[in-house]
Structures are given as C-alpha cells and as structure tokens.
Amino acid sequence: MKPLAIVGIILAGIIILGGTALVSKSNTIITTDAVCEQMAGQVNSALQRRLDLIPNLVETVKGYASHENETLTAVIAARASATQVKLDASTLTDPAKLQQFNQAQGQLSAALGKLMVVSEQYPNLKADKNFQDLMAQLEGTENRIKIERDNYNKAVTALNVEIRTFPGSLVNSLMAHVKERQVFQAEEAAQAAPKVSFGKSAPAVPAAPAPAAGGDK
Template structure:
C-alpha cells in the first residue's frame, strides 16, 4: 500500500481532533460550565439557609425554658421557619423569578422573626448566660455570615454566567447550542439593610 494513502486515512481523525481543540479553546464549554457553577453556588445558599433552619428548634426550646411568657414571639419564629423551609428553589426552578422572590421573602420573614426573638432575649439575663444558648448564639452568628458569603458567591456566579451569554463569543454559542438556558435571576436584597448580615447580640 502506498504510504501516502495510508497517511490520508488518518486525516479525518486528525481533522476531528483539531476541530475539537479549536472548539474547546473558543469557549463552547463556557456556558454549561458557568451554568453548573451558578447552580452549585445556589446549592450553597440553600445549604446555609437549611443550617439556620436546623438551629432554630434548639434555639426556641432553649429560650422557651427561660422565657415562657414570650409564646407569641416563639410561635412567630416557628411559623416563619415552617414557611421558609416549605419554599424550595432547586436547579429546576432556579430560573423562575416568582419562585426565587417567594423564597427570598420567606427567608426575610424568618430573619425578622429571629431579630424580634433576640430583642426578647435581652429581658432574660439568666438565658443570656446559659451555655447551651451561648453555643447556639455562636452557631447562629456563624451561619448568618455563611449565608452572606454564599449569597455573594451565587451573585458572582450568576453575573459570570449572564455576562458569558450576553457577550461574544458566548452569545453566539448561546444562540446556536444553548438557547434553552435563559438569563438567570440573581439573589436581590428584598429587605432594608439586607446586604448586611443580621447582628445577633445578647
């Protein structure tokens, strides 16, 4: 067999490898990569809110032991927690602005109820000195900080994703291959001073 013909048989494979390298280098994978990063960042937001929700029953029980006359405040916290945990926004509903807004509002209501509970705690010095309560306070403060960081990371991930599908060459790849991936909503502050983590002081 002619060696030149043998070399020509490998030409399609070489062309395919070259084309794959060029496509990978020109950003064809950027959109799905950034989409997955935004979803992962949202997962972290949810994890931190769930961590806060998991702390609340212990917090309420500890407060209840010292502040039995504050039933209305404790009930408000429990109800706000129930509402906040009932609204879930996962990867399949992340692009629904109404669902995201409902989630944000429920979390804001829970933050407000927790703030009112902390005001009540000021009236009970024995409670403020309780070791279990102090441990919960520390965990809650840490969680509020983690929520702020997770929200910031999600906002940045969404910004990168949205920028990619609105600029060249991402805009081209989006229209040709990824038109089913929409511009994503970001996590906007819906309450006053929401950009700051709530202060938890006792």
C-alpha cells in the same frame, strides 16, 4: 486545480477552527452554569443549617421565656414557611419564584431578629451555655449565608454576561441552551427587622459631658 485545492484546504481549516471555537465557547458556558449550580447548593446548605438550629433555639428560649408565645410562634411559623419554598434550578431562573423565596427567608430573618430582642430582656437566658453556643452557631451561619450568596451572585453575573454578549449569546442559542439566572437581592423583610448582633452586647453610649459651671453667658 492547485489554487482550488488550496482554497479548499483554507476553507476546511476555517471551518474546523470555527467549529472548535464554538464548542469551546459552549463548554465554557456550560461549565460556568455548573459552577453556579454548585454555589446554589452551598447557599442551600447554609440556609438548611439555619433551619436546623431554630428548633433548639426556640426550645431554649421557651425554657426561660415561655410566656413570649407570640414571638416564639412567629419564629416557628416563619421557619415552616421557609421550608415550603425550595431553592432549585427553576427558582433561580424565575424572578417571581425567587422573589417568593426571598420573602420567606426575609420573614424568617425578621422573626429571628425579634426573638433576639426578646432574649435581651432575660439575663438568665443570655447566661445559659446552650443559648450562647446556639447564638455563636447562628451568627456563624448568618455570615456563611451572606458569603455564599455573594459568591453565587458573582458567578451568576459572569454567566449572564457570557450568554448575553456576542459570541456567547449566539453559541448559547445554538448549542448550550443555558437559561439566564437570577441574583439574590436584599431581603426586604429582614431589612425592616431589628438589627441584633448575635451573642454580643451593644456598646455603651458615653454620657454627654455636663456643662461647665459659670460658663460664658
């Protein structure tokens, strides 16, 4: 009976250790997913900050360039569309929904880019203190959006690797049941928009040197 008892103890130890390892891996997957969810919230917060700045920006521009109706209307419409597409768990696990979200955000970025181009034509607008403050806030917000998206993408990549590879894939199917998340891609509409550095003038391009008189023939 002693050999059988020893075998039983060994098997029990293996089962306990195996079960502990499975639970530990499941907890790791769930924790990583929770980190992704938290970072998604930070992306949402930065995007909401941009939405909150736009009404004041539009009103300020309107005060100096009220006849730029087409550009102002485009920004307002793009903002309205962006507010209709929510960034939540269902969006971040569905490629089609995330593409729709990115398109709405890209159109908003493109409309804002065009508005910045228009503002360059109005020196009094550019000199307005409120406009300058809004531009500084908007530039900081755009940078924050990029940082938060990059952080989210890194966390999602780690999660997806965890649940795609063994033993994480097995543990996830048996215990955690965490869905694969989608990463943010570059916004195509924003890429096509004019590139404007908020609140900063483009550097002057030096003139080409004049050819020397009586040069070599």
